[in-house]
Amino acid sequence: MQLLNPVHIKELVHRFTLFMEKIFFPPKSSENLVRETSAASLKGGAEVPLPVTIDNCKDSVRKYHVTEASQSLRSKADEMIEISQEVETILKGLKDKLAGIQSQILRNHQIPSETDQDESSCDEEEERWARMGLLNVQSLNNKVDKVRELIVQNKLDVFLPTETWLDPSSADIVLRQASPGGFSFCHQSRGGRGQGVAIQYSTKFQGRKINIESMETFECVALDLRHDKWDAPILLVNVYRPPKQKREHFDKFLREFEKLLDDISNDKNVLLTGDFNIHVDKVYNKLRDEWEWLCLLIYKRRSPEKDFRFLLSKHGLYQRIRQPTHKRGHILDLVITRNVQISSLFVRNDDISDHYTVYFSARPDGKKKRCKKNKEQGPDDLWEVLYSVTFTN
Structure with missing residues (x-):
């Protein structure tokens, strides 16, 4: 496998870019879903405040027992948690690939390891x-x-x-x-x-x-x-x-x-x-x-x-x-x-x-x-x- 193949690297960057845009800039329909469900009636008359985040969604689920009308919000929170875990996995994979690229660069430039030394020749060199x-x-x-x-x-x-x-x-x-x-x-x-x-x-x-x-x-x-x-x-x-x-x-x-x-x-x-x-x-x-x-x-x-x-x-x-x-x-x-x-x-x-x-x-x-x-x-x-x-x- 040639880690420095520009075609492979460019495809990796393109796919990662699309994925990050999907995460940080979700479709308008998902925004509407969050906005509509955030105002849903909760037990005891409480409402979920805007802006909605993963943390306050989970807190609301635990504290106020979101009614059936807000189950979609719970599903959305779970989905976002799964997506964040997937992002973490992708970033780890990208880091491993880049580490491989760096290793190959070092080999190509013939940087010696610490074991590739000759202490006896220090003075004469x-x-x-x-x-x-x-x-x-x-x-x-x-x-x-x-x-x-x-x-x-x-x-x-x-x-x-x-x-x-x-x-x-x-x-x-x-x-x-x-x-x-x-x-x-x-x-x-x-x-x-x-x-x-x-x-x-x-x-x-x-x-x-x-x-x-x-x-x-x-x-x-x-x-x-x-x-x-x-x-x-x-x-x-x-x-x-x-x-x-x-x-x-x-x-x-x-x-x-x-x-x-x-x-x-x-x-x-x-x-x-x-x-x-x-x-x-x-x-x-x-x-x-x-x-x-x-x-x-x-x-x-x-x-x-x-x-x-x-x-x-x-x-x-x-x-x-x-x-x-x-x-x-x-x-x-x-x-x-x-x-x-x-x-x-x-x-x-x-x-x-x-x-x-x-x-x-x-x-x-x-x-x-x-x-x-x-x-x-x-x-x-x-x-x-x-x-x-x-x-x-």
Whole structure:
């Protein structure tokens, strides 16, 4: 059985949608039946108040001994109880099917189990990792000492600043001052407040800047990063997107960002980082996630956060951060990968700006076994499959 067959999934969504509409939007005849029987005379002159629900119907049956004229109401209540049990059964079956889909996705991406580890190789594999830091610095001009100290103290191989605010004429001088000895850098600087991205990296890696077409809704800098102990390079792209809230601006960003993803589709090992100013934490709320996705599928409700998440999934990219990266509690700074292993990821407030620093280690995905402590978290694709079937032809 192929769990990821789009035809089967679309049929499942269609049948479930019809069933949910039948439950939550019953025919007018049933409404009339409830309205007519709700005013039926009860023993002792009591009447059933509107609106009628399953609970007060059952209470009325027990407390007032509904007369024969209201037996249809009792039948209706029993029928609704049976329907609610059937809904529960269908939801459980849907959850089991989606769990199977997720399992197959994990197998397809070859996420190792905890037993597929080689503890003895941990030490010798450690040097294969590039230690990285990501931070929206909100002007590098007056923070060169703080940034250089952060790189040295945390033994970073790569630092990824956004919102550098650097002028193109002086960007090289400022970045050189903000980098320790034995570091190189590349940047994209438009000048002015709220702009600019850069990549600072140790010269024990080989780096080559990749030219990318200029975009209107975001800016980025790309680097082909290589290491003597890597079998393949990593395409590293650092991104900054200004916080424009209007939907038309976001739709244009999605189109331009997808063009970038199409341009790098032939690169196997991709690491996208940066401040995207998208509240992706809204799609990771486990308490409401399943219900929101059901509403999305049934009523075709879309949101910028879910559109962005689907776009990443469509291109085989996975967002790794689950902790707030901003003082207001939102996840704005992202680490997005395709065929890149991520380990030792954590977020810390270094009091350099109102963003937190994201620390992690990265290396190209390979066939060698990984240490348990470096196990990469698998993709969270449980609902994206249904989303893609619903909103794509």
